[in-house]
Amino acid sequence: MPSLPDRLRRAARERTERWIRRRQGPDRDPIELVRNRIYILPTPLGLTYALMVFAMVGGGMNYNNNLALGFAFLLASLGLVAMHHTHGNLQGLQLRLRQARSACVGQPIRYGLLVSNPSARARTRIEFALGKELASTIDVPATGEAEAELTVTADRRGRVRLERFIVATRYPLGLFRAWAVIHPEYTALAWPRPAQRGRTPPGAPGGRTGQHARGSGDDDFAGLRPYQPGDPLRRIAWKTYARGRGLHVQQFSGSAVVTHVFDWDSLDPLPIEARLSQLCRWVLDAHERGEPYALRLPGAGVAMDSGPAHRERCLAALALFEAEGARV
Amino acid sequence: MSERAALLPALGWVLLALGVATLPHVPHLPVWVTALLLAAGAWRWLAQTQRWPLAPRWLRTVVVAAATLAVLFTYQTVNGVQAGTALLVLMAALKLLETRAPRDLSVLVFIAWFLAYASFLRNQTLSQLPLLMASALLTTAALIRVHSGRSVPQPRELARGSGQLLLQAVPLALVLFLLFPRLPGPFWGLETSSSARTGLDDEMSPGDVSELTLSDEVAFRVRFAATPPPPQQRYWRGPVLGETDGRRWRHARGSAYPPQPVQGLGAPVDYQITLEPHSRRWVFALDMPAQWESTAATLAYDYTLLAGKPVTEVTAWQLQSYPRYVAGAELPPSLRTAMLALPAAANPRAVALGRELATRNADPLAAVRAMLRMFREQSFEYTLQPPKVGSNPTDEFLFTTRQGFCEHYAAAFTVVMRAAGVPARVVTGYQGGEYNPYGGYFIVRQSDAHAWSEIWLAGRGWVRVDPTAAVAPERVNRGLVRALPADESAPGRLRESNRLWGSVTLGWDLINDFWNERVVRFDTRAQLQLLERLGVRNPDWRALGYALAACFAAFFLALTAWLAWQNRPPRLDPAARWHGKVLRRLRSRGIERQPGEGPIAVLERAAETAPDLAEELLEIRDLYAALRYGPASDGATAMRLRMRVRGLRP
Numbered sequence: 001m002p003s004l005p006d007r008l009r010r011a012a013r014e015r016t017e018r019w020i021r022r023r024q025g026p027d028r029d030p031i032e033l034v035r036n037r038i039y040i041l042p043t044p045l046g047l048t049y050a051l052m053v054f055a056m057v058g059g060g061m062n063y064n065n066n067l068a069l070g071f072a073f074l075l076a077s078l079g080l081v082a083m084h085h086t087h088g089n090l091q092g093l094q095l096r097l098r099q100a101r102s103a104c105v106g107q108p109i110r111y112g113l114l115v116s117n118p119s120a121r122a123r124t125r126i127e128f129a130l131g132k133e134l135a136s137t138i139d140v141p142a143t144g145e146a147e148a149e150l151t152v153t154a155d156r157r158g159r160v161r162l163e164r165f166i167v168a169t170r171y172p173l174g175l176f177r178a179w180a181v182i183h184p185e186y187t188a189l190a191w192p193r194p195a196q197r198g199r200t201p202p203g204a205p206g207g208r209t210g211q212h213a214r215g216s217g218d219d220d221f222a223g224l225r226p227y228q229p230g231d232p233l234r235r236i237a238w239k240t241y242a243r244g245r246g247l248h249v250q251q252f253s254g255s256a257v258v259t260h261v262f263d264w265d266s267l268d269p270l271p272i273e274a275r276l277s278q279l280c281r282w283v284l285d286a287h288e289r290g291e292p293y294a295l296r297l298p299g300a301g302v303a304m305d306s307g308p309a310h311r312e313r314c315l316a317a318l319a320l321f322e323a324e325g326a327r328v
Numbered sequence: 329m330s331e332r333a334a335l336l337p338a339l340g341w342v343l344l345a346l347g348v349a350t351l352p353h354v355p356h357l358p359v360w361v362t363a364l365l366l367a368a369g370a371w372r373w374l375a376q377t378q379r380w381p382l383a384p385r386w387l388r389t390v391v392v393a394a395a396t397l398a399v400l401f402t403y404q405t406v407n408g409v410q411a412g413t414a415l416l417v418l419m420a421a422l423k424l425l426e427t428r429a430p431r432d433l434s435v436l437v438f439i440a441w442f443l444a445y446a447s448f449l450r451n452q453t454l455s456q457l458p459l460l461m462a463s464a465l466l467t468t469a470a471l472i473r474v475h476s477g478r479s480v481p482q483p484r485e486l487a488r489g490s491g492q493l494l495l496q497a498v499p500l501a502l503v504l505f506l507l508f509p510r511l512p513g514p515f516w517g518l519e520t521s522s523s524a525r526t527g528l529d530d531e532m533s534p535g536d537v538s539e540l541t542l543s544d545e546v547a548f549r550v551r552f553a554a555t556p557p558p559p560q561q562r563y564w565r566g567p568v569l570g571e572t573d574g575r576r577w578r579h580a581r582g583s584a585y586p587p588q589p590v591q592g593l594g595a596p597v598d599y600q601i602t603l604e605p606h607s608r609r610w611v612f613a614l615d616m617p618a619q620w621e622s623t624a625a626t627l628a629y630d631y632t633l634l635a636g637k638p639v640t641e642v643t644a645w646q647l648q649s650y651p652r653y654v655a656g657a658e659l660p661p662s663l664r665t666a667m668l669a670l671p672a673a674a675n676p677r678a679v680a681l682g683r684e685l686a687t688r689n690a691d692p693l694a695a696v697r698a699m700l701r702m703f704r705e706q707s708f709e710y711t712l713q714p715p716k717v718g719s720n721p722t723d724e725f726l727f728t729t730r731q732g733f734c735e736h737y738a739a740a741f742t743v744v745m746r747a748a749g750v751p752a753r754v755v756t757g758y759q760g761g762e763y764n765p766y767g768g769y770f771i772v773r774q775s776d777a778h779a780w781s782e783i784w785l786a787g788r789g790w791v792r793v794d795p796t797a798a799v800a801p802e803r804v805n806r807g808l809v810r811a812l813p814a815d816e817s818a819p820g821r822l823r824e825s826n827r828l829w830g831s832v833t834l835g836w837d838l839i840n841d842f843w844n845e846r847v848v849r850f851d852t853r854a855q856l857q858l859l860e861r862l863g864v865r866n867p868d869w870r871a872l873g874y875a876l877a878a879c880f881a882a883f884f885l886a887l888t889a890w891l892a893w894q895n896r897p898p899r900l901d902p903a904a905r906w907h908g909k910v911l912r913r914l915r916s917r918g919i920e921r922q923p924g925e926g927p928i929a930v931l932e933r934a935a936e937t938a939p940d941l942a943e944e945l946l947e948i949r950d951l952y953a954a955l956r957y958g959p960a961s962d963g964a965t966a967m968r969l970r971m972r973v974r975g976l977r978p
Contacts, residue, residue, distance in 0.1 A: 045431070045434055048438065049438070052438060052441065052442070056442075056445050057508075059445070059449065060449075061510060061511050063449055064641055064851075065448060065449055065452055065641070066452065066505075066847055066848050066849075066850050067448040067452035067456060067460070067847070067848070068445055068448040068449050068452070069505065070460075070501065070505050070847070071444065071445055071448055071460055071464075072445070073500075073501040073504035073505050073508065074460075074464060074494070074497055074498070074501040075441065075464075076500075076501070076504060077497035077498070077499075077500035077501040077504065078464075078468065078493060078494060078497040078501075080497075080500065080883075080884075081493050081496045081497045081500075081887065082493060084884075084887045084888065084891055085493065085891070087891070088891035088892075088894065088895055091891070091892075091895055092895040096923060114923070118897040119894065119895040119896060119897060119898075120894070120896070120897075120898045121894045121895055124476050124477075124481075125475065125476060125477050137477060143897075143898055170475055171472075171475055171476065172471075172472045172475060172476070172489060172493065173468070173471045173472065173475060173493075174430075174434060174471065174474065174475040
């Protein structure tokens with residue numbers, strides 16, 4: 001049971017968060033950090049600074065010393081100028097949501113953000129945080145862009161929605177922290193955790209087609225073709241790449257086209273999550289080998305195909321199988 | 329380890345800021361404190377560059393305990409500027425031993441700020457201004473560096489960033505300085521400053537004044553309301569020395585003689601005297617002071633004007649004096665006895681000379697003239713470097729060496745007068761002063777320090793007699809440098825001989841005077857005067873508050889506007905501007921530019937999505953392409969593009 005101050009603090013924080021959400025409404029891409037949604041408060045360092053300046057003003061009056069007093073006033077003024085600069089360091093930035101990179105349970109899901117700075121003033125040390133946890137810090141050049149990333153590690157498969165994150169900065173003097181709360185519409189998927197390797201996919205009807213006479217057909221090198229995203233890494237002709245001729249993929253003639261059908265029913269005695277994990281493992285492995293596959297699930301299925309888009313579709317089907325969304 | 333690597337560039341800046349802030353304290357600090365800071369700084373720097381491990385915890389604990397004890401032992405206190413500074417420097421040294429995170433560096437920057445502040449408490453002359461600026465620039469740069477993290481700004485960028493912040497801070501700082509209500513301190517005890525300052529003392533041995541005159545420091549500045557009195561009337565009265573042991577002259581302390589009134593003759597002189605701090609109570613008023621701020625100063629029985637408390641800050645006094653006067657027409661018997669007292673065994677020949685003068689001259693004034701004639705006509709020399717004299721200094725000076733500075737002449741004259749039965753005493757102070765034509769005021773320096781005599785004559789009271797004037801009239805009329813032999817070095821000789829250098833020093837003094845008058849002495853009264861000059865009738869603290877609030881608001885608005893202007897998007901060329909306008913208009917048709925979509929492509933896509941606009945959009949595309957990528961932008965194309973965009977009605 002948390003202590004009373006803790007509970008009060010948390011209640012206050014939740015209240016503030018609700019108020020901010022009500023005040024701002026949901027955010028739509030692109031999100032511009034306009035003036036009235038940037039909040040600013042002194043940091044502990046800033047409070048110490050204020051105390052120091054107070055003591056200096058008092059001392060200057062006590063000793064009737066105008067130079068000391070002037071120095072104290074210069075520091076007081078410096079603090080206020082720094083406050084404006086901290087606020088200005090955030091103001092006017094634009095955030096765009098990139099495609100989130102889904103991942104398996106236990107792996108980090110990456111929510112990419114494109115931060116653009118339309119102004120002629122470089123922005124230093126922009127922090128991105130999930131709750132209290134600092135996720136990444138970036139600098140955005142003048143009239144330029146930079147990428148930030150928020151990572152979430154899901155512990156359950158399904159839809160993972162990034163509900164709220166914080167953009168903040170303490171630059172230049174660290175005396176103030178300006179921040180904006182963002183409520184994006186930003187979801188990604190947590191795919192099932194892949195099972196251990198070992199279980200081979202069962203031979204399904206039509207599981208293997210085409211020539212499969214010469215076993216592993218990777219021997220007969222037939223030539224190179226340009227790399228396309230999604231090609232298995234181990235087929236890349238690294239030697240060619242090293243010679244500076246660009247990324248190419250080795251092609252083999254006569255290699256057997258092995259195809260699979262990964263079927264829910266073939267894993268009959270296993271519980272639901274174990275089946276999904278196993279199917280996930282097969283999908284990932286088949287994709288890595290570059291073999292076409294189909295997925296059969298109760299009430300759903302993905303037809304035979306290959307490539308990254310196909311893999312995404314299959315993994316999404318697995319992630320969302322009888323699942324409700326999770327929230328971050 | 330990576331954390332420490334990230335600290336590296338900031339550490340250099342912090343050490344630099346700390347060093348500059350400590351520098352002015354070094355002469356006042358015990359050597360071991362400075363040494364400890366240097367050692368800690370060097371060690372921390374090497375720990376960073378050589379990847380040494382940080383100090384173990386037990387070592388830090390031992391050093392903290394030892395240092396605190398040592399400060400307590402040295403100063404017997406941890407309060408006050410002296411002990412406080414030593415403690416701050418030690419804290420900085422100890423913090424360096426355990427600096428591992430950016431927060432520790434911030435603490436060090438705070439210590440540097442406090443150190444700079446402490447040095448202003450110690451001394452607020454104009455010479456501190458460069459330190460203030462350097463300190464502010466470096467500490468701010470260091471703090472920016474601490475908070476710019478991984479991105480490594482160039483030193484020049486840092487300096488510019490820091491300079492920009494400070495420049496923007498200056499207006500509000502000025503406003504605060506001018507308008508922030510001053511509470512008259514002190515609220516808590518001020519330590520009595522133990523630091524010795526150059527200046528007159530209430531004791532005088534042969535050689536003291538001549539040593540003092542080697543200093544070129546300003547003692548005070550004087551502004552006369554009307555015509556300044558001639559040099560032979562410019563005697564600035566300091567401590568009066570009435571007791572002697574034969575060698576040394578002392579101010580008679582604790583004697584309660586009834587004060588005798590001063591009666592002015594002729595026209596009084598009004599003037600303002602601005603004293604540099606000298607830690608004593610003397611207000612060096614012109615002979616004889618007649619009017620002063622009665623609450624702040626008192627006139628002693630020997631006509632020395634005394635401030636209510638030691639002068640530790642620059643203070644100004646509005647005074648009125650009578651150059652011609654009758655002071656102390658009556659001489660109380662106890663004072664008469666004291667002013668005739670001579671030690672029994674000392675200076676027998678001088679005493680004999682005095683008695684002889686008394687028997688030969690019935691009129692004391694005739695004795696005075698005879699004595700002065702002796703100085704003038706016999707081979708007496710006026711020099712800053714007289715030979716050393718022994719236990720009977722007056723005898724040796726009068727009859728053997730015959731070389732002396734003003735204190736020798738004043739002391740000898742007073743001894744002889746007392747022996748002749750004329751009540752006499754030594755008066756120290758300053759004489760003359762250099763006129764600064766740029767500022768219209770007189771500068772009186774330590775090198776103008778002087779000693780003369782005062783004798784009491786029935787019916788005329790205390791009369792000033794300057795035996796130096798008999799030997800070296802130039803000293804009184806034209807200053808020390810003109811009075812000394814040409815081969816003798818003296819302060820101000822270069823000023824005197826090189827006219828350009830003379831002008832430079834006078835100009836510099838004018839700036840210092842301005843600093844004293846306008847900055848150091850700025851107070852509540854000056855604040856209210858300022859408001860009055862700005863048109864506020866009968867200003868009070870409430871008016872100060874309103875003015876302050878108004879300035880704050882204006883400052884915040886200006887800063888916000890400046891930042892908004894800084895944050896504005898850069899101005900686009902006309903083609904891009906009109907293209908943007910097209911995109912904004914297309915938004916109503918649900919056409920948005922996709923990330924990564926080129927300017928031409930989006931127009932083409934729009935033409936496909938909205939066939940009714942296709943013709944116009946494609947023409948806009950062509951015009952845009954021509955303007956943007958064509959050989960030379962011409963006005964006609966820009967005009968057509970503008971018309972097309974304006975005509976676009978989605």
